[in-house]
Amino acid sequence: MTVLSPFSEFLIKHFYFSACLALVFLALLSLLVFAGHRNTSVISGALSLPCGLYAIFFVPEYWDPVRVFRWFIDVGPEDFLFSFANGCLVWLLCVMPLGKRRPRFEISAHPLLLRYGTCCGIFIPALFIGPVLGMGVMTSFLVASSAVVIVALCRNPKLWVFSLSGASLFPLFYFLVTAALFALKPSFLDEWNLVQLSGVRVLRVPLEEILWAFGYGCGWCTVMAFSFDAKFPKANVPPRPRDPAGAFSERQTRRRDSSQPARSHAMVDAIKIPAFDGQAPISPQKPEA
Numbered sequence: 001m002t003v004l005s006p007f008s009e010f011l012i013k014h015f016y017f018s019a020c021l022a023l024v025f026l027a028l029l030s031l032l033v034f035a036g037h038r039n040t041s042v043i044s045g046a047l048s049l050p051c052g053l054y055a056i057f058f059v060p061e062y063w064d065p066v067r068v069f070r071w072f073i074d075v076g077p078e079d080f081l082f083s084f085a086n087g088c089l090v091w092l093l094c095v096m097p098l099g100k101r102r103p104r105f106e107i108s109a110h111p112l113l114l115r116y117g118t119c120c121g122i123f124i125p126a127l128f129i130g131p132v133l134g135m136g137v138m139t140s141f142l143v144a145s146s147a148v149v150i151v152a153l154c155r156n157p158k159l160w161v162f163s164l165s166g167a168s169l170f171p172l173f174y175f176l177v178t179a180a181l182f183a184l185k186p187s188f189l190d191e192w193n194l195v196q197l198s199g200v201r202v203l204r205v206p207l208e209e210i211l212w213a214f215g216y217g218c219g220w221c222t223v224m225a226f227s228f229d230a231k232f233p234k235a236n237v238p239p240r241p242r243d244p245a246g247a248f249s250e251r252q253t254r255r256r257d258s259s260q261p262a263r264s265h266a267m268v269d270a271i272k273i274p275a276f277d278g279q280a281p282i283s284p285q286k287p288e289a
Helices: 006-013 015-033 033-060 075-099 108-134 137-155 157-184 187-191 205-229 250-270
Strands: none
Touching: 006 015, 006 157, 015 033, 015 075, 015 157, 015 187, 033 075, 033 137, 075 157, 075 205, 108 137, 108 205, 137 157, 137 205, 157 187, 157 205, 205 250
Protein backbone atom coordinates (compact mmCIF):
# COMPACT_ATOMS: atom_id res chain seq x y z
CA MET A 1 0.00 0.00 0.00
CA THR A 2 1.41 3.36 -1.08
CA VAL A 3 1.60 5.96 1.64
CA LEU A 4 0.97 9.46 0.31
CA SER A 5 2.41 12.58 1.81
CA PRO A 6 0.00 15.14 3.27
CA PHE A 7 0.73 17.47 0.36
CA SER A 8 -0.11 14.74 -2.19
CA GLU A 9 -3.32 13.94 -0.34
CA PHE A 10 -4.19 17.65 -0.39
CA LEU A 11 -3.66 17.87 -4.15
CA ILE A 12 -5.72 14.77 -4.81
CA LYS A 13 -8.54 15.89 -2.56
CA HIS A 14 -8.60 19.38 -4.08
CA PHE A 15 -8.17 18.20 -7.64
CA TYR A 16 -9.76 21.29 -9.15
CA PHE A 17 -7.17 23.43 -7.38
CA SER A 18 -4.37 21.15 -8.62
CA ALA A 19 -5.65 21.35 -12.19
CA CYS A 20 -5.77 25.15 -12.00
CA LEU A 21 -2.19 25.27 -10.76
CA ALA A 22 -1.14 23.11 -13.70
CA LEU A 23 -2.98 25.42 -16.11
CA VAL A 24 -1.30 28.50 -14.62
CA PHE A 25 2.10 26.84 -14.95
CA LEU A 26 1.35 25.98 -18.58
CA ALA A 27 0.23 29.55 -19.24
CA LEU A 28 3.39 31.05 -17.71
CA LEU A 29 5.56 28.63 -19.66
CA SER A 30 3.77 29.58 -22.88
CA LEU A 31 4.34 33.25 -22.17
CA LEU A 32 8.06 32.61 -21.88
CA VAL A 33 8.19 30.62 -25.12
CA PHE A 34 5.97 32.88 -27.23
CA ALA A 35 7.39 36.22 -26.12
CA GLY A 36 6.05 38.04 -29.18
CA HIS A 37 2.48 37.73 -27.86
CA ARG A 38 3.35 38.17 -24.18
CA ASN A 39 1.96 41.65 -23.61
CA THR A 40 -1.47 41.08 -25.10
CA SER A 41 -1.71 37.61 -23.53
CA VAL A 42 -0.98 38.95 -20.04
CA ILE A 43 -3.59 41.67 -20.55
CA SER A 44 -6.05 39.02 -21.70
CA GLY A 45 -5.37 36.96 -18.58
CA ALA A 46 -5.65 39.99 -16.32
CA LEU A 47 -8.98 41.04 -17.84
CA SER A 48 -10.20 37.47 -17.50
CA LEU A 49 -9.50 37.40 -13.75
CA PRO A 50 -12.87 38.96 -12.78
CA CYS A 51 -14.58 36.18 -14.73
CA GLY A 52 -13.87 33.98 -11.71
CA LEU A 53 -16.91 35.62 -10.14
CA TYR A 54 -19.09 33.91 -12.73
CA ALA A 55 -18.71 30.77 -10.60
CA ILE A 56 -21.76 31.92 -8.66
CA PHE A 57 -23.72 31.43 -11.87
CA PHE A 58 -22.64 27.80 -12.36
CA VAL A 59 -22.49 26.58 -8.72
CA PRO A 60 -24.24 24.41 -7.66
CA GLU A 61 -26.67 23.97 -10.55
CA TYR A 62 -24.01 22.96 -13.05
CA TRP A 63 -21.29 21.63 -10.79
CA ASP A 64 -20.03 21.86 -7.20
CA PRO A 65 -16.24 21.40 -7.00
CA VAL A 66 -14.27 20.67 -3.85
CA ARG A 67 -12.52 23.91 -2.96
CA VAL A 68 -9.58 24.82 -0.77
CA PHE A 69 -11.92 27.25 0.98
CA ARG A 70 -15.09 29.13 0.12
CA TRP A 71 -15.67 32.82 0.49
CA PHE A 72 -18.99 34.37 1.45
CA ILE A 73 -20.21 33.46 -2.02
CA ASP A 74 -19.63 30.24 -3.96
CA VAL A 75 -16.29 31.44 -5.27
CA GLY A 76 -12.83 30.17 -4.40
CA PRO A 77 -9.24 30.95 -5.36
CA GLU A 78 -9.37 28.16 -7.94
CA ASP A 79 -11.89 30.11 -10.00
CA PHE A 80 -9.53 33.06 -10.43
CA LEU A 81 -6.56 30.84 -11.23
CA PHE A 82 -8.72 29.07 -13.81
CA SER A 83 -9.85 32.36 -15.37
CA PHE A 84 -6.36 33.86 -15.57
CA ALA A 85 -4.80 30.74 -17.12
CA ASN A 86 -7.56 30.37 -19.69
CA GLY A 87 -7.44 34.07 -20.55
CA CYS A 88 -3.74 33.78 -21.41
CA LEU A 89 -3.93 30.44 -23.20
CA VAL A 90 -7.01 31.13 -25.30
CA TRP A 91 -5.48 34.34 -26.66
CA LEU A 92 -2.19 32.63 -27.47
CA LEU A 93 -4.04 29.87 -29.31
CA CYS A 94 -6.03 32.52 -31.17
CA VAL A 95 -3.21 34.75 -32.44
CA MET A 96 -0.42 32.23 -33.05
CA PRO A 97 -1.95 30.74 -36.23
CA LEU A 98 -2.20 34.20 -37.81
CA GLY A 99 1.51 34.04 -38.63
CA LYS A 100 2.59 36.81 -41.02
CA ARG A 101 -0.86 38.37 -40.85
CA ARG A 102 -0.11 39.60 -37.36
CA PRO A 103 -2.55 42.43 -36.62
CA ARG A 104 -1.89 45.70 -34.86
CA PHE A 105 -3.37 46.15 -31.38
CA GLU A 106 -4.23 49.29 -29.45
CA ILE A 107 -3.28 48.73 -25.80
CA SER A 108 -3.83 52.22 -24.41
CA ALA A 109 -5.60 51.79 -21.09
CA HIS A 110 -8.56 54.14 -21.46
CA PRO A 111 -9.91 53.10 -24.90
CA LEU A 112 -9.15 49.44 -24.17
CA LEU A 113 -11.10 49.43 -20.90
CA LEU A 114 -13.92 51.40 -22.50
CA ARG A 115 -14.38 48.82 -25.25
CA TYR A 116 -14.00 45.96 -22.76
CA GLY A 117 -16.63 47.55 -20.51
CA THR A 118 -18.99 47.78 -23.48
CA CYS A 119 -18.70 44.04 -24.03
CA CYS A 120 -19.28 43.35 -20.34
CA GLY A 121 -22.34 45.57 -20.44
CA ILE A 122 -23.80 43.27 -23.08
CA PHE A 123 -22.65 39.92 -21.71
CA ILE A 124 -23.55 40.21 -18.00
CA PRO A 125 -27.24 41.18 -18.39
CA ALA A 126 -27.74 38.56 -21.09
CA LEU A 127 -26.13 35.92 -18.88
CA PHE A 128 -28.37 36.51 -15.89
CA ILE A 129 -31.56 37.15 -17.85
CA GLY A 130 -31.36 33.67 -19.42
CA PRO A 131 -32.37 31.71 -16.30
CA VAL A 132 -35.23 34.14 -15.71
CA LEU A 133 -36.53 33.17 -19.15
CA GLY A 134 -36.25 29.47 -18.28
CA MET A 135 -32.89 28.73 -19.92
CA GLY A 136 -30.29 26.46 -18.40
CA VAL A 137 -27.02 27.92 -17.21
CA MET A 138 -25.03 26.59 -20.16
CA THR A 139 -27.64 27.72 -22.67
CA SER A 140 -27.66 31.17 -21.08
CA PHE A 141 -23.88 31.33 -21.30
CA LEU A 142 -23.87 30.42 -24.99
CA VAL A 143 -26.61 32.94 -25.76
CA ALA A 144 -24.77 35.71 -23.91
CA SER A 145 -21.50 34.87 -25.69
CA SER A 146 -23.28 34.88 -29.05
CA ALA A 147 -24.78 38.30 -28.32
CA VAL A 148 -21.35 39.81 -27.65
CA VAL A 149 -19.87 38.22 -30.77
CA ILE A 150 -22.70 39.50 -32.98
CA VAL A 151 -22.41 43.07 -31.68
CA ALA A 152 -18.61 43.09 -32.03
CA LEU A 153 -18.75 41.71 -35.57
CA CYS A 154 -21.35 44.30 -36.54
CA ARG A 155 -18.93 47.00 -35.41
CA ASN A 156 -15.91 45.40 -37.06
CA PRO A 157 -16.65 42.47 -39.43
CA LYS A 158 -12.95 41.70 -39.83
CA LEU A 159 -12.88 40.30 -36.29
CA TRP A 160 -14.38 37.06 -37.58
CA VAL A 161 -10.82 35.76 -37.94
CA PHE A 162 -10.39 35.86 -34.16
CA SER A 163 -13.83 34.37 -33.55
CA LEU A 164 -13.13 31.44 -35.85
CA SER A 165 -9.64 30.86 -34.48
CA GLY A 166 -10.79 30.84 -30.86
CA ALA A 167 -13.85 28.70 -31.58
CA SER A 168 -11.80 26.02 -33.31
CA LEU A 169 -8.53 25.77 -31.36
CA PHE A 170 -9.49 26.38 -27.74
CA PRO A 171 -12.22 23.69 -27.61
CA LEU A 172 -9.71 21.15 -28.89
CA PHE A 173 -7.13 22.20 -26.31
CA TYR A 174 -9.66 22.25 -23.48
CA PHE A 175 -11.05 18.86 -24.46
CA LEU A 176 -7.60 17.25 -24.39
CA VAL A 177 -6.79 18.77 -21.00
CA THR A 178 -10.13 17.79 -19.47
CA ALA A 179 -9.90 14.25 -20.86
CA ALA A 180 -6.44 13.93 -19.30
CA LEU A 181 -7.80 15.11 -15.93
CA PHE A 182 -10.60 12.54 -16.01
CA ALA A 183 -8.08 9.86 -16.92
CA LEU A 184 -5.93 10.81 -13.91
CA LYS A 185 -8.88 10.92 -11.52
CA PRO A 186 -12.07 9.34 -12.84
CA SER A 187 -14.00 10.36 -9.71
CA PHE A 188 -13.44 14.01 -10.68
CA LEU A 189 -16.58 13.68 -12.78
CA ASP A 190 -18.65 13.34 -9.60
CA GLU A 191 -18.17 17.05 -8.93
CA TRP A 192 -20.52 17.83 -11.84
CA ASN A 193 -24.26 17.80 -11.37
CA LEU A 194 -24.78 14.91 -13.75
CA VAL A 195 -28.56 14.98 -13.33
CA GLN A 196 -28.70 18.41 -15.00
CA LEU A 197 -26.44 17.42 -17.89
CA SER A 198 -27.42 15.85 -21.20
CA GLY A 199 -25.55 12.63 -20.47
CA VAL A 200 -23.57 12.81 -23.72
CA ARG A 201 -19.86 12.31 -23.08
CA VAL A 202 -16.76 12.05 -25.23
CA LEU A 203 -13.92 10.20 -23.46
CA ARG A 204 -15.79 10.91 -20.19
CA VAL A 205 -15.87 14.63 -20.98
CA PRO A 206 -19.45 15.97 -20.77
CA LEU A 207 -20.77 17.58 -23.93
CA GLU A 208 -21.54 20.73 -21.95
CA GLU A 209 -17.84 21.21 -21.19
CA ILE A 210 -17.03 21.13 -24.89
CA LEU A 211 -19.82 23.62 -25.59
CA TRP A 212 -18.52 25.88 -22.84
CA ALA A 213 -15.05 25.81 -24.39
CA PHE A 214 -16.56 26.66 -27.78
CA GLY A 215 -18.52 29.62 -26.38
CA TYR A 216 -15.60 30.87 -24.32
CA GLY A 217 -13.06 30.50 -27.12
CA CYS A 218 -15.22 32.29 -29.66
CA GLY A 219 -16.60 34.91 -27.30
CA TRP A 220 -13.45 35.82 -25.40
CA CYS A 221 -11.23 36.06 -28.46
CA THR A 222 -13.78 38.32 -30.12
CA VAL A 223 -14.05 40.46 -26.99
CA MET A 224 -10.28 40.84 -26.71
CA ALA A 225 -9.84 41.59 -30.41
CA PHE A 226 -12.57 44.22 -30.13
CA SER A 227 -11.02 45.64 -26.95
CA PHE A 228 -7.59 45.80 -28.60
CA ASP A 229 -9.16 47.42 -31.68
CA ALA A 230 -7.37 44.84 -33.81
CA LYS A 231 -6.55 45.93 -37.36
CA PHE A 232 -4.77 43.97 -40.04
CA PRO A 233 -2.09 45.89 -41.95
CA LYS A 234 -2.77 46.48 -45.61
CA ALA A 235 -1.00 44.26 -48.08
CA ASN A 236 2.13 45.71 -49.68
CA VAL A 237 1.16 47.16 -53.08
CA PRO A 238 4.02 47.52 -55.61
CA PRO A 239 4.68 51.19 -56.46
CA ARG A 240 3.40 52.65 -59.74
CA PRO A 241 6.08 52.78 -62.47
CA ARG A 242 7.74 56.19 -62.55
CA ASP A 243 8.54 58.23 -65.60
CA PRO A 244 12.30 58.40 -66.29
CA ALA A 245 12.16 62.17 -66.31
CA GLY A 246 10.45 62.33 -62.93
CA ALA A 247 7.36 61.34 -61.03
CA PHE A 248 4.12 62.11 -62.86
CA SER A 249 0.58 61.26 -61.90
CA GLU A 250 -1.56 59.24 -64.26
CA ARG A 251 -3.53 62.34 -65.28
CA GLN A 252 -0.35 64.30 -65.97
CA THR A 253 1.00 61.40 -68.02
CA ARG A 254 -2.15 61.30 -70.12
CA ARG A 255 -1.96 65.07 -70.71
CA ARG A 256 1.67 64.86 -71.75
CA ASP A 257 0.94 61.97 -74.10
CA SER A 258 -2.05 63.75 -75.69
CA SER A 259 -0.07 66.92 -76.34
CA GLN A 260 3.01 65.16 -77.66
CA PRO A 261 1.80 64.63 -81.26
CA ALA A 262 1.05 68.36 -81.72
CA ARG A 263 4.52 69.33 -80.57
CA SER A 264 6.02 66.64 -82.83
CA HIS A 265 4.23 67.94 -85.93
CA ALA A 266 5.37 71.47 -85.15
CA MET A 267 8.96 70.35 -84.90
CA VAL A 268 8.71 68.44 -88.19
CA ASP A 269 7.35 71.50 -89.98
CA ALA A 270 10.18 73.63 -88.63
CA ILE A 271 12.85 71.24 -89.95
CA LYS A 272 13.71 71.73 -93.61
CA ILE A 273 15.09 68.62 -95.26
CA PRO A 274 16.67 69.20 -98.71
CA ALA A 275 15.71 66.99 -101.59
CA PHE A 276 17.85 63.95 -102.19
CA ASP A 277 20.07 64.44 -105.22
CA GLY A 278 22.23 61.36 -104.98
CA GLN A 279 24.70 62.99 -102.67
CA ALA A 280 25.30 62.04 -99.09
CA PRO A 281 22.34 62.86 -96.87
CA ILE A 282 22.57 66.03 -94.87
CA SER A 283 21.57 65.78 -91.23
CA PRO A 284 18.60 68.03 -90.42
CA GLN A 285 19.30 71.22 -88.58
CA LYS A 286 17.48 72.00 -85.38
CA PRO A 287 15.40 75.17 -85.42
CA GLU A 288 16.84 78.11 -83.65
CA ALA A 289 15.28 78.98 -80.38
